Amino acid sequence: MGRGRVQMKRIENPVQRQVTFCKRRAGLLKKAKELSVLCDAEIGVFIFSAHGKLYELATKGTMQELIERYGKYTGGPQLPDEPMVEPMDAKKEIGMLKQEIEILQKGLR
Amino acid sequence: MGRGRVQMKRIENPVQRQVTFCKRRAGLLKKAKELSVLCDAEIGVFIFSAHGKLYELATKGTMQELIERYGKYTGGPQLPDEPMVEPMDAKKEIGMLKQEIEILQKGLR
DNA sequence: GCCTATATATAAGA
């Protein structure tokens, strides 16, 4: 968008990169908020700039809460210092999942 | 954008809401990737649809790693340099395998 | 999902 096209690769000019970073970061967060409101979704976004600064957005509650929900969804606590349970069962589950993947892949052929 | 303007509030029509959700979700993730590449940033995004389904993007490494970095940044040395152990990796792998299975299942339809 | 017509985002420039 704008006066010229843009190559999808790291912008080398530091000044231009910083300007673009600010603009697009604002745009991204705005879009995230919009999606959240329009479609009743919960969204978490965090951005680490190249220099390590953090920018974040949680459309509902706090980022911590969203991260916890994320952890529950994917299958394990992340930030909490919760000790994990039963490594054995985990390995067993991995084996079964891999098997299922193989079956599915065969189905695709 | 588009043929008409849009009110910044929850879209009531379920069908339209679903369509918009798909379109804008894709747009948001694309923008996140672009920002990441252009400005050399690390970005994590996760979206829970109203129905609880998770969509995510981690522009570098895994979401887990980004979340860990997030935790270190915000919570300080919460779980200091706790070397991540077996069980966590297992959980991570399970999450990834499940994701792959979903993708394969979609391919079968 | 694939098409336009429009609304937005944003690259250059000052």
Added chain:
DNA sequence: TCTTATATATAGGC
């Protein structure tokens, strides 16, 4: 930063 010309995103309609 603010402005302006263009590139993109996407609402509404098949």
